[in-house]
Amino acid sequence: MLKNDSFLKACRKEHVDFTPIWIMRQAGRYMKEYRAIREKVDFLTMCKTPDLVAEVTLQPVDILGVDAAIMFSDILIPVEAMGMKVTFTEKKGPAFANPVRSESGAEQLDILDYSKSEEKMPFIREAIKLILQSLDNRVPLIGFAGAPFTLATYMIEGETSRNFSWIKRVMYTQPPFLHNLLDKIATVVTHYLQLQIDSGVHAVQLFDTWAGYLSPDDYKEFALPYVQKVLNGLNKKGCPVILFANGVSSILEHMSSASPDVIGLDWRVDIGDARKRVGDNVALQGNLDPCVLYAEPPVIKKYVKDILRKHGPGPGHIFNLGHGILPDTPVEHAKALVEIVHELSSKHVIGDE
Numbered sequence: 001m002l003k004n005d006s007f008l009k010a011c012r013k014e015h016v017d018f019t020p021i022w023i024m025r026q027a028g029r030y031m032k033e034y035r036a037i038r039e040k041v042d043f044l045t046m047c048k049t050p051d052l053v054a055e056v057t058l059q060p061v062d063i064l065g066v067d068a069a070i071m072f073s074d075i076l077i078p079v080e081a082m083g084m085k086v087t088f089t090e091k092k093g094p095a096f097a098n099p100v101r102s103e104s105g106a107e108q109l110d111i112l113d114y115s116k117s118e119e120k121m122p123f124i125r126e127a128i129k130l131i132l133q134s135l136d137n138r139v140p141l142i143g144f145a146g147a148p149f150t151l152a153t154y155m156i157e158g159e160t161s162r163n164f165s166w167i168k169r170v171m172y173t174q175p176p177f178l179h180n181l182l183d184k185i186a187t188v189v190t191h192y193l194q195l196q197i198d199s200g201v202h203a204v205q206l207f208d209t210w211a212g213y214l215s216p217d218d219y220k221e222f223a224l225p226y227v228q229k230v231l232n233g234l235n236k237k238g239c240p241v242i243l244f245a246n247g248v249s250s251i252l253e254h255m256s257s258a259s260p261d262v263i264g265l266d267w268r269v270d271i272g273d274a275r276k277r278v279g280d281n282v283a284l285q286g287n288l289d290p291c292v293l294y295a296e297p298p299v300i301k302k303y304v305k306d307i308l309r310k311h312g313p314g315p316g317h318i319f320n321l322g323h324g325i326l327p328d329t330p331v332e333h334a335k336a337l338v339e340i341v342h343e344l345s346s347k348h349v350i351g352d353e
């Protein structure tokens with residue numbers, strides 16, 4: 001039995017005594033404890049070393065007091081396992097030496113089924129086992145994967161992109177090729193998430209980071225069907241699924257039509273409006289601008305209060321940032337955020353207001 005299951009309850013829209021919070025990219029360079037480990041090993045090695053994964057995953061639980069842990073890894077790990085060599089550099093982020101831009105490139109990809117997923121990424125099951133042991137039921141563990149469109153963006157662009165000109169070129173000039181690639185990626189993502197669910201994670205998040213850069217009609221054609229394929233293909237075993245995109249405002253209703261348990265919001269949408277637009281059947285996660293954490297706690301408090309008020313007292317809100325925490329965030333401010341969310345949302349304080 002979990003000692004603190006407020007996050008899972010909020011995902012299921014059940015009553016909670018306080019609004020649970022976790023932070024996207026909560027394990028990372030803004031923490032000196034993370035940097036101390038990262039100094040000794042490169043990022044990919046870290047992701048593939050279960051005892052380091054467990055150690056880093058636990059850091060924000062111990063240091064910040066968040067209500068959920070998220071397995072330390074990266075959305076590009078299964079892409080590498082499909083046969084695409086990836087490197088991570090401090091300045092440029094991830095890069096692929098050979099982006100996929102043709103049928104022959106796509107044919108060389110290894111479309112991992114469940115057992116191949118296990119075989120190529122044995123560290124996943126092992127890391128989840130170690131994390132669950134270290135967590136000792138304190139808080140739930142979230143697993144994750146990149147959504148097919150976002151993974152295709154990296155595979156086709158070869159790096160983080162500004163204009164997405166390669167994937168969009170392919171989208172408008174060779175749509176059957178892109179559909180075929182997205183379908184293959186969706187198969188891999190489904191097996192990869194199933195492996196995490198079977199290994200014991202309590203919830204999963206699909207990161208569709210770049211889907212908000214599509215027009216709503218293109219989202220409907222190139223992103224949504226493959227999110228849907230993943231969701232329909234999973235044996236969830238009671239695990240809530242969170243669907244996050246950056247730039248949700250223009251695609252919110254479409255995202256909702258995939259019926260995730262939770263929709264993750266970036267900060268550019270008013271959470272009260274989002275609640276009205278999607279109704280009460282789905283939980284919402286978010287959505288503080290990560291840059292608010294540059295400010296001192298009294299300012300953070302003001303912005304947290306606004307978000308809690310805008311969502312309202314109804315069930316189904318998980319507090320988070322609208323995107324990942326930035327590397328130059330003061331850790332004290334992240335700690336203060338967790339305390340503020342807990343304090344302001346607890347019945348006692350709301351009752352006093």
Ligand code: CP3
Nearest residue numbers: 024025026027028043070071072073074075093207209324
């Ligand atoms: O939330 C967590 O704490 C779990 C860890 C996690 C990482 N990446 C660790 C990481 C998660 C959930 C991700 C997901 C991820 N990775 C996404 C989707 C979420 C998002 O931010 O939109 C994307 C697009 C990636 C791809 C990726 N990985 C980029 C663009 C970068 C470089 C940016 C950067 O911050 O350097 C990475 C590297 C990466 N992934 C780091 C971490 C902690 C930094 C690596 C380092 O230590 O040098």
